[in-house]
Amino acid sequence: MRPVRILQVVTIMNRGGLETMLMNYYRQMDRSKIQFDFIVHRAENGHYDQEIAALGGKIYRMPQIKPGNYSSYFRLLDLFFKEHPNYQVVHAHINENSSFILKAAKKAGVPCRITHSHLSDLGLDIKLPFRMYARLAMKDNPSSYFACSKNAGKWLFGKRIADSGKVVVLNNAVDVKQFSFNAVAREAIRAEIAAGDRLVIGHIGRFNEQKNHDFLIDIFKSVHDKEPNSMLVLAGEGHLRTMIEKKIERLGLSEHVKLLGVRNDISELLQGIDIFLFPSLFEGLPVVLIEAQAAGLRCVISDTITTESDVTGRLQFISLKQSPEYWAEQISNTSREHADTADSLRKNGYDTSTMAKWLSDYYMEQMSGAALV
Secondary structure, X not given: OOOEEEEXXXXXXXXXXXXXXXXXXXXXXXOOOEEEEEEEOOOOOOOOHHXXXXXXXXXXXXXXXXXXXXXXXXXXXXXXXXXXXXXXXXXXXXXXXXHHHHHHHHHOOOOEEEEEEOOOOOOOOOOHHHHHHHHHOOOOOOOXXXXXXXXXXXXXXXXXXXXXXXXXXXXXXXXXXXXXXXXXXXXXXXXXXOOOOOEEEEEEOXXXXXXXXXXXXXXXXXXXXXXXXXXXXXXXXXXXXXXXXHHHHHOOOHHHEEEEEOOOOHHHHHHHOOEEEEOOOOOOOOHHHHHHXXXXXXXXXXXXXXXXXXXXXXXXXXXXXXXXXXXXXXXXXXXXXXXXXXXXXXHOOXXXXXXXXXXXXXXXXXXXXXXXX
């Protein structure tokens, strides 16, 4: 028998949180039964594209969703589903814009239409009115509602649906075994970044407004003033990187901050870090916080992030209203020992080895139910 093909809808398959979550599940699927294909909304290749092809997945490219091209985009969606009537499950991960995908899928008769919330806020930008319109257009286009946390579900779907019990919280699971403490990997990473016996504070995330790098650098400046034998490691890319580099230079921190770009060895990189710092303005439930906990790290994070993310008891939440000096004081008092957190993560459903089977069964059950109607 051929595998059932599930259509995943994303922006681009780069090494972001939801994309990494999807790949974590995809790798663990029994691909003789379930296969993932992807609609992406960028012309350029994503970091995971080659791996997707190697695993047997297909990638379809659509134009970027913008207010000026709504009409042409809707026509392309209708054409896509007309030319690909085989898809019985569409799983959309583009937050409020999922409403457009699922409306076309419903029109085409796709029985299982999953919308998946990965954020708990949007922040303020010029696109906000259009994004609010897209959220209101969600209506009954989905047949299933997923979220990475309760807060993320309430934000995208509204209180009525969130309180109805219809929202499935699908954990941003990781391969727990891959992140367990590895002394050899730790030594190799610390040699690469020339850490020696220094305190290494780490952050992994896109250089965008949401991740709050500007404040993060202020925090590290206060840490470094207190502990000159400290360094900061930043992994990721984004449109604010140049601005942050200039700030690092202006504050005289260039010799103490390493910018590593996009990494494909996050499980190893986390071994070389002592404390994980994550002062985001808003999040859903970040995969990287689960990865950091799987590596046994203590994490100092903003209290804008849901407490659901504290799976192991190793997260310390601090208000963004507190000064950089206050954050630095808390970091200085934070344990730097890695802990074995595997049991906690598995017990709470954050290991892909078990959760991938749950998701596979869910897809199959939804299709079976639709076939009986």
